[in-house]
Amino acid sequence: MSTVAQVFKETARRMTHDLRHRSWIQNALGKYYVGRDEKKARFQNWQEARQAAAEIKWDAVNHLDKYLEQFVSKIEARGTKVFWASTGQQACDYIVGVAKKHRVRSIVKSKAMTGEEIHLAQALEKSGVEVVETDLGEYIVQLREEAPYHIVFPAMHLTRHEISDLFNKKLGSAPTDSPEELTMIARRTLRKKYCAADMGISGANFAIAETGMISLTTNEGNGRLSTSLPRIHVALIGIEKVLPTLDDLALFLPMLATAGAAQAVSCYNTFIAGPRQEREPDGPDEFHVVLLDNGRTRLLADAEQRDTLHCIRCGGCLNVCPIYKNIGGHSYATTYMGPIGSVLTPHMRGLTEWKHLSFASSLCGACTEACPVKIDLHHHLLQNRRNAIRCKSPWWEKLIFQGFVTLMNHPLLYRLGVKLGWFGQKFHGLVKGTKLDPVYAWTQSRELPPLARNSFKDYWRRKQS
Amino acid sequence: MSEREQILGRIREALRVAAPKPGLLSGPGQRVPPHEKRPTDFRPWLPVVGDSFEERAALFAKNSAELKTDFQLVANRDELQTKLLALAHAEGWKKIATHAGELTNYAFAALGLPVVQTGGRYKLDELESSDAGITECDALVAQTGSVVVTTRSAGGRALSVLPPHHVVLARRDQLLRDLPAAFTALKQRYGSSYPSMMCLITGPSRTGDIERILVLGAHGPKKLTIFCM
Amino acid sequence: MKISLFIPCFIDACYPQVGISMVKVLERLGHQVEYPEDFTCCGQPAFNSGYWDEARAVAEKVLAMYRSAEIIVGVSGSCGAMMMTFYKELFHGTPLEAEAKAHAAKVWEFSDFLVTKLGVTDVGAKFPAKVTFHDGCHGLREVGLKKQPRALLAKVQGLELIEMDAAESCCGFGGTFSVKFPMISTAMGEVKCDSALKTKADYIVSCDSSCLMHIQGLADRQKKPLRTMHLAEVLAKQ
């Protein structure tokens, strides 16, 4: 087992025993379920909308070259600088270079999962620039020096008291147990940062090919401020983010908000089509779009799982995932956690080392059902398992399954096995629940049902005679 | 070969194998027949909106109430003036920020307060310390309770998001039915020379990042007031 | 109508009464059943663990066994889903793909068969008890079982159905997942047990014995007063 897999198991074990965490997350998401179902019900037909969204994304991803070129030529025509990055390193180097060239001292960053993916903030900080996360949740986890717990709700795991203590320690604010006051403390602190920042960094939820715009969704307005006040704006965008037309947003914006945050639409959906244009009073003088591959073309080459590039990072699959809810976002130790993370990470970081994530699922399919763009998530988990076994399977497990085939394909042997098992289980009590128990993995926490004296096959034989 | 060519090359290479169409593996409760061509009209699936102005206004009002937007229909300029003055008084405005426009010009004249104009270059701290930002807009969207603003219609990028209170002055005929209508309107108005920023604002700034409890005014305005004439 | 049964391996070995109940109900409704005695397992354990070649070896036999069957009815949502949905994936791109599809079209899960195919909801059962229903994931999402079992339960004399919170969330079994990640599986099971306990029902009923095996095993270990019963058993009570 790889070491990351071992760490995963250990963390998962600890988290699943943390009953406070369990009820905390259940409560936090309880409200979300109610709101999401209510918003979904407003759609005249949610399933049709999903199918349509999936088809549009399919069109976009399966003609990615065409739409990317269109997007780039449109957005460049309005004075945007576009940089193509094959790797995270290239993207980081470029952005650090832009910051250096313009003597940037401080940066405000609006939440971007791509940034997390390539550790952009760390790269910038290393070059001596201050980077402040402006999404409240993201700001909180940045102050705590930990990774986001969730791709949409980064600080969902924390209580107001923990946040109050944190602000008290790091910002010197007076302790409070009011979420409102805590938010205002952050607002005041970050206001100064916005006004002083030289550069704003954002991601994008969509890149519109037809018009050459990026679409940026936030609720807090941090996306607006980070892209309005500083003199340079850099948007770091995965190449899969393109949508063919502006009109497509009429479908995608409500679906993103409904699935991701139980809202009809998010508070600020901002479409940016270049740096400040002539006769416009404000906005950045320079706008850079960094298009990031970083393994995406590899995923694209896997036709079976190409639809994972449809993902709009709504977080809906995390919210319904019973695994995620029990082990929490940090156990994954990945940029993208939850079902989509378990599907993607083995592709992005290596199957051998990360396959455990694809096995750590009961395949309940709640994720697939929740996904607004109909990614066949649990089918992909199965495919990852198949691929993992194909490339390397533990010899003992292989043996077990070969034995399984022999047993199941020889009914007589199977019946004999069941009878032997029935006999053998009388001695099970001697070792049950101990490490000597061959089925310890089950009996450590559960009772095993006994094999019946007479099987169904016995019954059938008697019935026939 | 440039990085651009390399990435595009990898994409083209990857796309030589066709991917299965979406939705083929969906379970029975989620299965719908695939569309022959990718859909372009989403109205049949999006939330319903009535056709008449009254229905649209009623829906906008309902959405506003839910979003904690203050939405008011005003009959004429006199009523607008009365309401604006009442608002300025109630909130103790000392300075406002706005941009040149038919409705905004009228409003700031009516208010008679010191004003920051964002038409040309302006001082950031002046704008930041204003009590309210008063803007016009491109459209209101009944379906979602949203306001559409652009750098051109609403005095730049910052005016509608920096001051603690955003006041929108809209005309009746700007109240559109739904999101598809809003995008059509933007295309019609700007052709291919879009403003560099367009935004769909839906309610005052908000966050739920602390214990999933709703707090207004996370970074943007704490209040959003819309007057529709 | 000639009905061929499929009885999953663990029902055959551990829960024969579930299979027997299904036979009783079908016969009570006047149907003839047959059972290919050589059927052992659908191959799901291997499939879910990534051993698709091994799963195919088992599944090929299953296809052959039921080649001449008209209608195949089984007493598990999960194994049903394996045949209805996952066989198509398993045999995708192999010579047996068409046959896997034809096979899938013949397979029914028991409650779906009664309600959707036969149009029967009242099977003349009587069971005075309070029950809550657990939607097994595969039955729910791959087969589409939601209304069918509830329609059947509604017609059982003396039975009261109390819905639990999050009836649709997974019990944590997940096949080999339950032994590969026992801690996560157990935690999920605990959540399920808690919501079932809150209903104060006498029984948790489900279309899947595998979920029930997990729930019961956990409840017994933790000494929680929970009893489980397969829907077929409820329907066989008179």
Ligand code: SF4
């Ligand atoms: S996989 Fe689907 S549900 Fe999950 S984050 Fe992506 S779009 Fe949302």
